[in-house]
Amino acid sequence: MSTQRSSVLDAWRAGMADGEVPQGIFNDEALFELEMDRIFSRTWQFVGFEDEIADPGDYVLRPIGNKEYIVTRDEDGDLRVLLNRCRHQGTPVCNVEAGNTSHFRCRYHGWTYDNEGELIGVPHRDTAYGDDLDAEEMELERVAKFDTYEGMIFANPDPDAEPLAEFLGEFTWYMDFFTGTTDEGLYVTGPTRSITHVNWKMPLLNVVGDTYHGPTTHRSGFETGLIGPDTEQFGDLSEHKLHIACGPGALELARRPYIAGHRDEVRDVIRRNVTDDQWTVMADQGWTPNNCGLFPNVVMVNLSMKVAEDEKVPITMVQTFVPRGPTETEVFSWVVNQKEAGKAHHEKAVQAATFTFGSGGTFLQDDIDIWSRLTESGRGVGGAGDDRQMKLTMKLDEDHDEENPDFPGPGRVYGVKFSEENGRYYLNMVLDELGDADPDAAGGADPDATGGADPDATGGADTDGTGTDDGDAGAGSATDAAEGDD
Amino acid sequence: MAGREADPDATGRPATPDAADVGAGTGRSEAEWFHEARRFLHREAEKIDDRQFDDWLAMMTDDVRYRIPARQTRSEGGKGEFRGDAHHVDDNRFMLETRVERLETEHAWAEQPRSRTRHFVSNVRVVEADEGEMTVKSNLLLHINRGDDPDSHTISGERHDTLRSVDGEWKLADRTVYLDHATLPIGTISVFI
Numbered sequence: 001m002s003t004q005r006s007s008v009l010d011a012w013r014a015g016m017a018d019g020e021v022p023q024g025i026f027n028d029e030a031l032f033e034l035e036m037d038r039i040f041s042r043t044w045q046f047v048g049f050e051d052e053i054a055d056p057g058d059y060v061l062r063p064i065g066n067k068e069y070i071v072t073r074d075e076d077g078d079l080r081v082l083l084n085r086c087r088h089q090g091t092p093v094c095n096v097e098a099g100n101t102s103h104f105r106c107r108y109h110g111w112t113y114d115n116e117g118e119l120i121g122v123p124h125r126d127t128a129y130g131d132d133l134d135a136e137e138m139e140l141e142r143v144a145k146f147d148t149y150e151g152m153i154f155a156n157p158d159p160d161a162e163p164l165a166e167f168l169g170e171f172t173w174y175m176d177f178f179t180g181t182t183d184e185g186l187y188v189t190g191p192t193r194s195i196t197h198v199n200w201k202m203p204l205l206n207v208v209g210d211t212y213h214g215p216t217t218h219r220s221g222f223e224t225g226l227i228g229p230d231t232e233q234f235g236d237l238s239e240h241k242l243h244i245a246c247g248p249g250a251l252e253l254a255r256r257p258y259i260a261g262h263r264d265e266v267r268d269v270i271r272r273n274v275t276d277d278q279w280t281v282m283a284d285q286g287w288t289p290n291n292c293g294l295f296p297n298v299v300m301v302n303l304s305m306k307v308a309e310d311e312k313v314p315i316t317m318v319q320t321f322v323p324r325g326p327t328e329t330e331v332f333s334w335v336v337n338q339k340e341a342g343k344a345h346h347e348k349a350v351q352a353a354t355f356t357f358g359s360g361g362t363f364l365q366d367d368i369d370i371w372s373r374l375t376e377s378g379r380g381v382g383g384a385g386d387d388r389q390m391k392l393t394m395k396l397d398e399d400h401d402e403e404n405p406d407f408p409g410p411g412r413v414y415g416v417k418f419s420e421e422n423g424r425y426y427l428n429m430v431l432d433e434l435g436d437a438d439p440d441a442a443g444g445a446d447p448d449a450t451g452g453a454d455p456d457a458t459g460g461a462d463t464d465g466t467g468t469d470d471g472d473a474g475a476g477s478a479t480d481a482a483e484g485d486d
Numbered sequence: 487m488a489g490r491e492a493d494p495d496a497t498g499r500p501a502t503p504d505a506a507d508v509g510a511g512t513g514r515s516e517a518e519w520f521h522e523a524r525r526f527l528h529r530e531a532e533k534i535d536d537r538q539f540d541d542w543l544a545m546m547t548d549d550v551r552y553r554i555p556a557r558q559t560r561s562e563g564g565k566g567e568f569r570g571d572a573h574h575v576d577d578n579r580f581m582l583e584t585r586v587e588r589l590e591t592e593h594a595w596a597e598q599p600r601s602r603t604r605h606f607v608s609n610v611r612v613v614e615a616d617e618g619e620m621t622v623k624s625n626l627l628l629h630i631n632r633g634d635d636p637d638s639h640t641i642s643g644e645r646h647d648t649l650r651s652v653d654g655e656w657k658l659a660d661r662t663v664y665l666d667h668a669t670l671p672i673g674t675i676s677v678f679i
Contacts, residue, residue: 097668099561190572192556196673219593224584308580330669335572351576360554360575360675362588365596368673 006030008382009434016431019393019424024381026199026374031434032326039296039433040065042158044167046298046320047071047081049334050151051188057100057115063322063330064155069143070094071153074115075102079148081155082117083141093140104140113140150179151186152318169247170410176278177258177289178300178316181270182338187346190334194359198371200297200323201430206367207301208250208293209243209422212394217366226306226362242287242404243422246411248429250422251292251300258282258289261304261314262341269340277408285407295429297321305352313345315353327375333358392427394420502611502623509615519615523622526649526656531605534678539586542678547650547659552577554643554663554679568664574675575663585678596676603677604629607645620649620656626663628679630672641679642666 008024008031015021025031047062048071059072061084068084070093084092086106093104093113103120105112112121117140122133146155147164149172154164161167168175179186206213221227242253259267259282271279281287292300299319304312316337322330335353337346357364381388400421404413414421508516526545533542546552554575557567577585588594609625628641648660663679 096561097559101561189570190556192572192574192670193668194574194670194673198673217595220588220591220595223591223593224587226584306580307578331673347571350571350573351578354573354576355581358574359556359670360573362585365674365676366594369596369676372673 006034006382009034011382012427013431013435015389016424016428019391019396019420021390021392021427022381022386023374023378023388023390024386025427026202026378027326027376027380028382029326032323034434035430036065036323039430040323042156042161043296043433044145044154044156044161044164045296046294046318047146047153047155048191049186049188049318049336050079050148050153051186052098053079055100057102058098059094059101059115060098061094061096064143064157065323067157068092069155070104070140071155072115078116079146079153080116081143081146081153082113082115083143085141086111087119087138087140111138117142149175151188152179167248171247171249171294173278173410174244174246174249174251174289174292175294175300176274177282177302178292178318179336181273182340183269183273184339186336187339187341187343188334188336189346189350191332192359193333194331195324196329196331196368196372197327197375198321198329198368199327199375200321200329201427202371202375203299203319203321203329203367204293204295204297204426205423206371207291207299208245208426209252209291209419211241211243211252212418212420213367217370218363220366221363226356240415240417241290242407243414243416243419244409244411245414245422245425246409248295249293250425251289252422253281253287254290255286256288256290256304257286258302260288261312263345266338266341269338280408293426295426296433297323301357303353303356305356307348307352307355313349313352315349315356317353317357319357327379331359392420392423394418396420396424502613508612512616514615516612519612519620520610522656523612523615523620523624523649524610526658527607527610527622527624527647530658531607535603535605537589537600539589539678543583543586545656545658546579546582547652547657548579550579550582550657550659550661552582552658552661554665554675557665557668559668567668574665574670575679594676596674599633601630601632601677618651619659622647622649626679628677630677639672641672643679 006028008022008028011022012025045064047064047069048060052060053071053073056073056075056077059070062069062071070082070084072080072082074080084094086093086108088106088109088111091106091108093106101115103112103114110121110123111119114120119135119138122129125133143155144157144159145161146153148154149164149168215222218227241255244251244253259270262270274282288302290302294300297320299321301317302314304314306312315335318334318336320332322332324330335350337349354361356362378388395416400414401412402414404415407413505516509519530542530545533539533545552575553573555568556570556572556574558570560567589597592598606627607624611623612620613623614621624645624647626643626645629638630641631638643663643665646662646664647658649656650659
């Protein structure tokens with residue numbers, strides 16, 4: 001629980017309505033502590049695909065906030081998400097990233113747990129404890145909540161959290177474009193992992209709708225012919241896109257038919273798995289969600305990339321940007337495909353994805369390089385009068401609620417080529433989760449600024465989560481913060 | 487798991503044989519094959535470090551495949567950690583050429599300014615050799631420094647290469663770099679490893 005007040009957070013709250021965001025939100029340590037406390041300990045987070053742990057005993061280790069969890073399939077085939085921490089003294093009971101086992105044995109004193117988390121073995125139990133050990137109380141701690149959506153496993157450490165379906169809400173309408181167009185399930189390749197010197201919010205701020213960075217950041221992609229009008233990658237540059245904000249996510253749709261590049265049989269599978277409205281968007285209207293961000297840290301992309309001079313492949317990637325520190329983020333990256341598309345197609349798509357947005361990707365490397373410089377250049381922001389701000393003011397005063405009667409998808413649908421509105425929507429989500437629990441810590445900042453700035457963002461972004469949590473985690477830190485200040 | 491084979495030694499390469507068995511029947515000794523392989527690898531590393539990328543590409547076959555598989559720390563350890571089908575890099579010739587072409591633009595930001603690379607290629611072992619093809623294992627230590635950053639990155643791994651003789655010249659036909667890292671210590675790979 002954070003006890004430090006973040007002046008950066010105060011400045012952020014004060015400036016958000018005007019699109020003025022202190023650059024220090026990307027490296028302020030006090031803010032980072034608050035984020036870990038109020039976001040990563042009580043928000044639904046993607047931890048991996050069911051396919052990664054297909055068989056009983058399969059497990060992977062995955063981070064949720066500051067903690068590490070064993071995501072496993074028990075002997076009955078049920079999913080379990082267990083804190084990787086022996087209940088005796090806290091030693092990790094699992095020390096490799098993946099494998100298959102029926103039990104986890106602590107290497108310190110030998111306590112042994114089955115893969116449902118039950119304590120099934122305590123060496124020298126009678127001599128050591130007699131009757132003074134209640135095995136049932138000493139099970140591996142289970143994450144408070146977990147659930148799946150279309151093969152994606154999500155977990156939430158907050159026992160009071162809303163159900164996953166409620167958290168995702170209508171946003172699933174768009175998630176279906178990435179993981180939901182299959183009968184047989186997904187091929188899953190990954191994850192690859194890499195450490196970046198980037199703040200975790202930056203990739204999301206970009207991916208939810210920063211179409212403006214494409215022509216400059218990815219100019220080499222145009223110059224080498226990997227993208228451009230002829231490849232239909234980002235659509236015609238002069239053409240507008242749809243910037244959509246919907247519940248916990250925001251995304252950008254480009255004028256490129258989702259079904260392009262798929263064989264007829266695969267199109268049939270896609271058609272069977274989507275609604276008439278979704279089919280209208282992906283086939284008749286010819287849209288594809290290029291880049292999509294799900295709060296707090298999931299990135300999904302649907303692109304079409306070259307594997308040869310004259311051959312493009314549709315690719316679908318899912319990435320998480322896991323905070324490891326204010327300026328350190330680990331990227332987990334997966335490539336997925338409908339199984340119906342066939343193994344050969346999947347392998348080609350993996351190769352194309354690896355070449356472009358993978359850990360050695362020709363596009364992602366320029367993004368990461370710029371994001372790490374931006375993270376660095378805001379170091380130490382926060383002192384009084386420090387005016388190092390990001391100006392996220394593009395189309396701030398436009399009406400973003402225009403009518404789009406022809407577009408059948410949910411959420412706020414905003415047709416425009418370039419806009420920073422989705423970025424503001426995302427940052428407002430972060431602010432809301434951090435926000436209203438500690439009025440004292442807000443200090444001189446106008447507590448209404450966030451709410452008043454963008455009713456859509458606040459309303460859509462955060463339905464129940466913050467409200468429910470005010471009573472426990474929030475109130476506690478408010479008190480602490482107040483003591484720290486005064 | 488999708489794409490994962492049961493074979494714990496996913497590299498599928500034999501261990502380094504006895505010297506007498508290397509290139510047996512070719513009329514050349516193991517020492518001579520070793521010299522050929524080492525010369526190729528040192529020259530190739532020099533092309534990368536000196537940024538002579540067109541010359542470097544000329545040392546590849548048309549059907550070259552250049553892979554850096556992702557490693558996952560697993561209980562069984564060893565090469566089994568490469569059972570997955572995820573890669574940091576999985577390039578064909580088109581992709582390698584595009585990377586080089588990209589570096590020659592002024593807008594490959596991840597390499598503006600350029601990384602200074604130093605490839606240390608050692609422990610060269612010829613596994614199989616005949617006049618047409620050589621299979622070679624080597625160790626790689628790659629030092630990367632960039633800009634005025636006082637800190638450098640070090641990448642370590644084992645390369646498994648297939649060299650093929652094309653019109654009397656050795657060319658790289660296949661390379662797999664088995665990294666000693668599960669989590670890549672550099673954000674993205676913008677240099678040739």
